[in-house]
Amino acid sequence: MTILHFTVPPLPEYIISGVYEATEGDRHPNRRNIGVFDLLVVRKGCLYVTENGRPFDIDAGSFLILRPDTHHFPTQGCTENTIHYWLHFQTSGGWISGEDGSVPKKDESLELQPFSPNYFTVKVPQFGTLPQPQKAFELLDSLASLVQHGHRIQSLWRQQLLFQELFEQLAAALDTPVSSPSSSCAEQAAAFLREHYREEFKAQTLGENINFHPVYIARCMQKEFGCSPVEYLLRYRIEQAKLLLLQTDQTVSRIAEDVGFNHAAYFTSCFAKQEGLSPRKYRQRFS
Numbered sequence: 001m002t003i004l005h006f007t008v009p010p011l012p013e014y015i016i017s018g019v020y021e022a023t024e025g026d027r028h029p030n031r032r033n034i035g036v037f038d039l040l041v042v043r044k045g046c047l048y049v050t051e052n053g054r055p056f057d058i059d060a061g062s063f064l065i066l067r068p069d070t071h072h073f074p075t076q077g078c079t080e081n082t083i084h085y086w087l088h089f090q091t092s093g094g095w096i097s098g099e100d101g102s103v104p105k106k107d108e109s110l111e112l113q114p115f116s117p118n119y120f121t122v123k124v125p126q127f128g129t130l131p132q133p134q135k136a137f138e139l140l141d142s143l144a145s146l147v148q149h150g151h152r153i154q155s156l157w158r159q160q161l162l163f164q165e166l167f168e169q170l171a172a173a174l175d176t177p178v179s180s181p182s183s184s185c186a187e188q189a190a191a192f193l194r195e196h197y198r199e200e201f202k203a204q205t206l207g208e209n210i211n212f213h214p215v216y217i218a219r220c221m222q223k224e225f226g227c228s229p230v231e232y233l234l235r236y237r238i239e240q241a242k243l244l245l246l247q248t249d250q251t252v253s254r255i256a257e258d259v260g261f262n263h264a265a266y267f268t269s270c271f272a273k274q275e276g277l278s279p280r281k282y283r284q285r286f287s
Contacts, residue, residue: 007094014163017087027074045082048075186224
């Protein structure tokens with residue numbers, strides 16, 4: 001396994017991102033020395049990419065970081081409809097690459113100096129599986145929604161914060177253990193809630209659909225996500241509402257209804273509690 005070692009501070013910097021739906025036969029671009037890191041995260045299907053002669057099959061829930069100083073090209077076309085996120089980032093700090101278990105060449109910038117920041121190294125696998133794919137997808141969706149408002153200071157600040165949270169997820173993939181029963185249950189529950197977020201929540205319905213007892217589901221989600229199924233659903237509905245606030249001109253009442261709230265006033269209260277400002281002020285600030 002190839003490990004990328006990033007010297008921080010400064011932290012890696014987000015540039016731009018998006019989501020692309022490829023059809024059967026579509027290929028990733030053939031590029032050489034593009035000058036920025038290119039993060040690929042697959043949500044559905046599989047991407048086939050080769051970097052410097054090493055092929056990678058990036059399937060659903062996996063990621064690959066293409067280096068800025070190498071040649072990468074499509075190994076083959078997609079064999080099915082494939083949805084993937086792409087994200088460009090850069091670092092003005094030092095970075096090095098080494099194989100798993102090996103000691104990479106010493107980075108002189110890591111040496112501490114008097115009255116200087118406490119420099120350290122963040123290790124990220126170049127290729128791996130996301131420890132919490134649903135959470136990563138949410139972060140990437142939020143980043144993509146902010147791209148069209150990237151000229152605003154508030155949006156630029158929000159983009160960097162979201163990217164740092166995503167980068168932490170990538171680093172966590174290095175020490176991800178084999179999926180436990182509790183994490184598998186939590187991921188299944190999260191996937192179901194995301195797919196049916198517009199519908200009325202019933203713990204019994206959730207349990208019947210993923211074949212786990214509701215009490216066990218709640219315990220697993222609390223362990224893996226730090227919240228109950230109801231809290232997870234509420235957070236996801238708010239995230240979907242934020243996308244609609246930025247991407248459409250729909251009224252707050254219509255958006256509340258679209259994301260599963262029965263009452264606009266309750267939606268506004270929940271939104272303000274989570275985001276620290278009302279839906280209307282959020283729209284004004286970021287659009």
